[in-house]
Amino acid sequence: MTTNPTSPAPGQGTAPTAPEAPVPSAAQVPPTAPVPPVAPAASPAKEADRPPLRILLTVLELAALGAVGTAVFAVLTATLGIGLGMLFVFGIGIFVLLALVYGLYGVAWFEVRRVDGLYGGNLPDLQWRPRTNPGFGGWLRNVLRQSVDGRMWRALLNFVLGCIAGTLVLRLFWGVIWSAFTAFAPLSGRTTVEGPFGSMVAAAWAPLVGILGVLAAAAGILGLALLHRLLSRALVMPNREAELTAQVRTTSAQREGAVRAAELERTRIERDLHDGVQPRLVSVGMTLGLAQQKIDTDPAAAKALIDEAHTSTKAAITELRQLARGIHTSVLDDRGLDAALSALASRSHIPVQLDVRIDAGTTGSGAGCRDAEAAIYFAIAESLTNAAKHSRASECRVVVRSRDGGLWARVEDNGMGGAQVQPGGGLDGITNRILAAGGTFRLDSPAGGPTSLEVTVPCAS
DSSP states (O other): OEEOTTSOOOOOOOOOOOOOOOOOOTTTSOOOOOOOOOOOOOOHHHHHTSHHHHHHHHHHHHHHIIIIIHHHHHHHHHHHHHHHHTTTSTTHHHHHHHHHHHHHHHHHHHHHHHHHHHHOSOOOOOOOOOOOSOHHHHHHHHHHHHHTOHHHHHHHHHHHHHHHHHHHHHHHHHHHHHHHHHHTGGGGTOSEEEOTTSOEEETTTHHHHHHHHHHHHHHHHHHHHHHHHHHHHHHTSOOHHHHHHHHHHHHHHHHHHHHHHHHHHHHHHHHHIIIIIHHHHHHHHHHHHHHHHHTTTOHHHHHHHHHHHHHHHHHHHHHHHHHHHHHOOHHHHHTOHHHHHHHHHHHOSSOEEEEEEOOTTTSSSSHHHHHHHHHHHHHHHHHHHHIIIIIOOSOEEEEEEEETTEEEEEEEEOSOOOOOOOTTSHHHHHHHHHHHTTOEEEEEOOTTOOEEEEEEEEOOO
């Protein structure tokens, strides 16, 4: 949806709940006849887990790799040769090699998905490394970092080995067919026939040679399928110890981010209370004290003091409400992220163009999704606050999308740029909050603008 910055915040309301039906006691429930157990139907996943079917699928995929994968490998090899050959021709080869990295990544991504679909294991998709620096230099550094990604190269190695095994499988398929023809050679009336491996065989021995050839070729195909499974598990599927180490590293980073975000939030609340609400309440108390002293001698002055205290009290309540909104936003729980961002855009001091397109199944279905929504909301809120205070921007654009089972948001303003993550600052708070939610954060703010902030937060299960 697109929200006009001047539109009012959506109202809040709760639907009346229906009265609960009385629950019958155990004595009131009539006895029922026992239901005979029903055998569960075999699911497609269980069917695919059967070893004979899995081996058959492996053989078919190897045959496809031998036919198609070899051509893909030849194209990649030719691209590498062209890039190296034209490296010193006005630097054209550099762009060819950079394009080759994208091609290698695509093949590796396909290989990971193929192995996951064939052997299971819920393998995570091969991810392109996140970009850390803006501009052409940042893009070039990002491509170079991707070119040395170990997981990509392991998947490529498995693809090459699969192509080699697939070529051998095709040869063995031909051996099976030729051996079958050899077994029936005596029916042709010839005295000698050509065997499956190119040697001449007497017609009398042709049935035995043909049968042995079929068995040997079938055994070779089965062996290549089992070998491919073993190599795929070793190269593509993550090592359990390495996977646990990565999980511990990620959990530690999230814990540190959560602790840091909580510390920054506590410091902010203390600062807002100490610098804002507390002095105002002290002033209200002093004003009421003066009014009490003057109420008998000068009622008019006392009334003016009471009016001043009343005005200050309402201002203090407003500040407390804003402080509470910065801690927890009720509309986020009641109406969802879209409505909460619409209310946020309507309160912004600069015009905000809001574009929110979230799949119905992505959010709102668990605590993990609510945490992701909260992280995205507070990141956008802090970004709009920084834009209004420091960027001198005249407009701001906020885009939120569902992506890969989580949420992705981008906030961009046309200000003067130069934003940096300072310890204890608002952007530092965004970074730690997003990190604690298991997401990623990227800031691009060159001098002169514009400033763009991208955050991605997964919906935890």
